[in-house]
Amino acid sequence: MATTKSHPKSSWDTLHNNGPFPLKTLHVTELEGSANMFSKYDRYNDAAKEIQRLIREAADKNEGFRAYGSAWSLSHIAHQKDNMHFNSFMSIHIPIPQELSHENSSYANENLFFFECGNTIKRISEVLSSHGKSLKTSGASNGQTIAGCISTGVHGAALNVGSIQDYVVGLNLIIGDKPTDIVYLERHTQPALNDDFAKKIKAKVIRNDHLFNAALVGLGAFGFIHGVVIEAEDRFLLKRYVKKIPKDLALQLADTMDFKNSTFKIDGEVDADGKPLRPYHYKVFINPYTNDNEYVVEVMYKKPYQVPYPDPFPVIKTSLYKDLIYLLIKISEKFPKSIPWFIKQLRKTILPAVDEETLGTLYETFWDAPYQGPAFACSVGIDHTNSSKAYKVLEEMTQKEGPIPGIFAMRFVKQTEATLGFTKFPITCMLEIDGVLWEKSRKIMSLTEYSRRMIEVLQENDIPFTIHWGKNSDWKFPNLVNDMFGEKVAEWKSYRNGLLSTEMQQVFSNGFLEDTNLHLPNNTNDEDLIVSL
Amino acid sequence: MKLGYKTFVRCCVAVIVCCLLSSCYTVRLKNVYGDPEPDPFNDATDYYRYMKVREIDTTIKISVTDKDFTKLIKDCSEGIYIMEYRNTFGGILLSAVTFGRKRKVKAKYVCLKPTN
Numbered sequence A: 001m002a003t004t005k006s007h008p009k010s011s012w013d014t015l016h017n018n019g020p021f022p023l024k025t026l027h028v029t030e031l032e033g034s035a036n037m038f039s040k041y042d043r044y045n046d047a048a049k050e051i052q053r054l055i056r057e058a059a060d061k062n063e064g065f066r067a068y069g070s071a072w073s074l075s076h077i078a079h080q081k082d083n084m085h086f087n088s089f090m091s092i093h094i095p096i097p098q099e100l101s102h103e104n105s106s107y108a109n110e111n112l113f114f115f116e117c118g119n120t121i122k123r124i125s126e127v128l129s130s131h132g133k134s135l136k137t138s139g140a141s142n143g144q145t146i147a148g149c150i151s152t153g154v155h156g157a158a159l160n161v162g163s164i165q166d167y168v169v170g171l172n173l174i175i176g177d178k179p180t181d182i183v184y185l186e187r188h189t190q191p192a193l194n195d196d197f198a199k200k201i202k203a204k205v206i207r208n209d210h211l212f213n214a215a216l217v218g219l220g221a222f223g224f225i226h227g228v229v230i231e232a233e234d235r236f237l238l239k240r241y242v243k244k245i246p247k248d249l250a251l252q253l254a255d256t257m258d259f260k261n262s263t264f265k266i267d268g269e270v271d272a273d274g275k276p277l278r279p280y281h282y283k284v285f286i287n288p289y290t291n292d293n294e295y296v297v298e299v300m301y302k303k304p305y306q307v308p309y310p311d312p313f314p315v316i317k318t319s320l321y322k323d324l325i326y327l328l329i330k331i332s333e334k335f336p337k338s339i340p341w342f343i344k345q346l347r348k349t350i351l352p353a354v355d356e357e358t359l360g361t362l363y364e365t366f367w368d369a370p371y372q373g374p375a376f377a378c379s380v381g382i383d384h385t386n387s388s389k390a391y392k393v394l395e396e397m398t399q400k401e402g403p404i405p406g407i408f409a410m411r412f413v414k415q416t417e418a419t420l421g422f423t424k425f426p427i428t429c430m431l432e433i434d435g436v437l438w439e440k441s442r443k444i445m446s447l448t449e450y451s452r453r454m455i456e457v458l459q460e461n462d463i464p465f466t467i468h469w470g471k472n473s474d475w476k477f478p479n480l481v482n483d484m485f486g487e488k489v490a491e492w493k494s495y496r497n498g499l500l501s502t503e504m505q506q507v508f509s510n511g512f513l514e515d516t517n518l519h520l521p522n523n524t525n526d527e528d529l530i531v532s533l
Numbered sequence B: 001m002k003l004g005y006k007t008f009v010r011c012c013v014a015v016i017v018c019c020l021l022s023s024c025y026t027v028r029l030k031n032v033y034g035d036p037e038p039d040p041f042n043d044a045t046d047y048y049r050y051m052k053v054r055e056i057d058t059t060i061k062i063s064v065t066d067k068d069f070t071k072l073i074k075d076c077s078e079g080i081y082i083m084e085y086r087n088t089f090g091g092i093l094l095s096a097v098t099f100g101r102k103r104k105v106k107a108k109y110v111c112l113k114p115t116n
């Protein structure tokens, strides 16, 4: 039997100390050992029963219940004041044999893999690599869990690929404590696995694009994601270059994504006509406090997997004295004008080394990120054609009303089908400012005030935007989610309403959903929504 | 200019303190592969935040004929994710005055997360 240890705990915090937040109980479930229960499906189904027991227990006490992964979100999206469930030990992966593929599946069976929620991106990459496969994309690092990633919409800078949720093709959710409350969702237009698979995980199958897309970036509110089916691809290499290029050129590329006709050319990265290739990855780093005419950009090109290639890992990795960071931040709170100077001094630590070139797999390129102390990250999504316009207004605001201890970056991501995915534009520019968490003082505004100003400035300049669900913002900003997603909000709520009972909608709600007004069900109760199409 | 006696002593003390401090250092050896074993209760605000840390803080006594020793780690069935070894001035001194018979071991380690 899977066992859960439930510990009374008065507070909980994110990895990067964005809390603390109050809590009553922290649950940690571990699966039955494989020596006692041989079949992976049995152990998986046994764990599902245990989660159902915990959900019922919470509901009976009129309390909430929320799963979390690695606590890497910097917003309070993972927090629930009553019961939080730590998923990390739920990390089975089950191979998918050919006979479980759906007859109308357009996916190569060898590319489909089933992972339980607590598997990290790193672990998944290792499993895939042992099959000669790779994830299509990941974030800048690898410690998040797969369920945590899709719940907020984690992205990298893969402009032709999309975000992590975009290669998820099946979702196994636990939406209550009854046997019929275990469901397996797929898109009806792109089925992946057949009903025999669903039987193995004792799930009711619903194939419905709208439901699937709503649940995909579910903000932890669509029940407990127990497992996901992902589509992998053949392992590949990424050739990575870090260059300093004229500011105007970097922004022109951001606005147009027209690499082919640009003057930005890297030897060897050209097509048969000598025109620059479109990269796999494009990222621009911007220090808002210098008048430099050049920006540092990171570009990567996809290459076939071939061994041998040089070891991409450095042998030694140093980290800054943490006390030094704390000291800098204390000085910054008292003397904010010193921030630009500090950033300049730390540029070698913050920015990648210019003219660096590496070759490695996705796993090796987007590797571990060690904890480096309290941190913040604000990230807005805009249509890439608005990249330079949005940056200009946010830079102006940051210079005039700041400074704050962070630097900007831009990453570009292909559109998602997820209803509330923040990468909603054809190509979304994720414009982010990351740095060290500070406290408000007489001389420096708070992080919430700064992120409110970001929202106001974008609205004042008529730049449509979204915000990364897992990052810092003024999440209580009036009408924020409607402004970002319009009619999609009602659609998302309708499918949540249809799938989850009213009782379970409350169980799977939290302060974040309340702050964003997503906890309230729609008035419509359209029974026909939750059907296979 | 002649250095005063007091200044000379101060300088010497400073040099000795610097030498002592630099003789205490930490080395981390990290596996490139695998996840750390997590511990959601480890709220520490250091490198090991939310990792399950195990520590060794002991003095090993060996006989004059023993060249070295191997301390066995029995609680990492999946392997080691990270090992941090701390070299202290006290440890070096102890080893020196006992002609290597007593050796202080101060280490921290995190196991690899068990895979299901």
Ligand SMILES: Cc1cc2nc3c(=O)[nH]c(=O)nc-3n(C[C@H](O)[C@H](O)[C@H](O)COP(=O)(O)OP(=O)(O)OC[C@H]3O[C@@H](n4cnc5c(N)ncnc54)[C@H](O)[C@@H]3O)c2cc1C
Pocket (backbone or CB within 6 Å): A015, A016, A066, A067, A068, A069, A070, A071, A072, A073, A074, A077, A078, A079, A087, A117, A138, A139, A140, A141, A143, A144, A145, A146, A147, A148, A149, A150, A151, A152, A153, A154, A155, A156, A219, A220, A221, A223, A224, A225, A226, A369, A468, A469, A470, A471
């Ligand atoms: C060092 C660092 C680097 C980062 N880099 C990037 C990046 O490159 N790109 C990017 O987009 N983001 C990035 N982020 C943000 C972070 O990756 C996301 O916020 C991500 O969602 C965190 O995943 P997690 O597993 O830690 O989930 P958590 O933060 O623990 O949880 C996130 C959400 O998932 C829900 N959830 C988790 N498991 C389940 C489940 N089983 N069932 C239902 N709901 C569940 C939680 O309730 C919560 O709503 C970074 C964060 C850090 C700290």
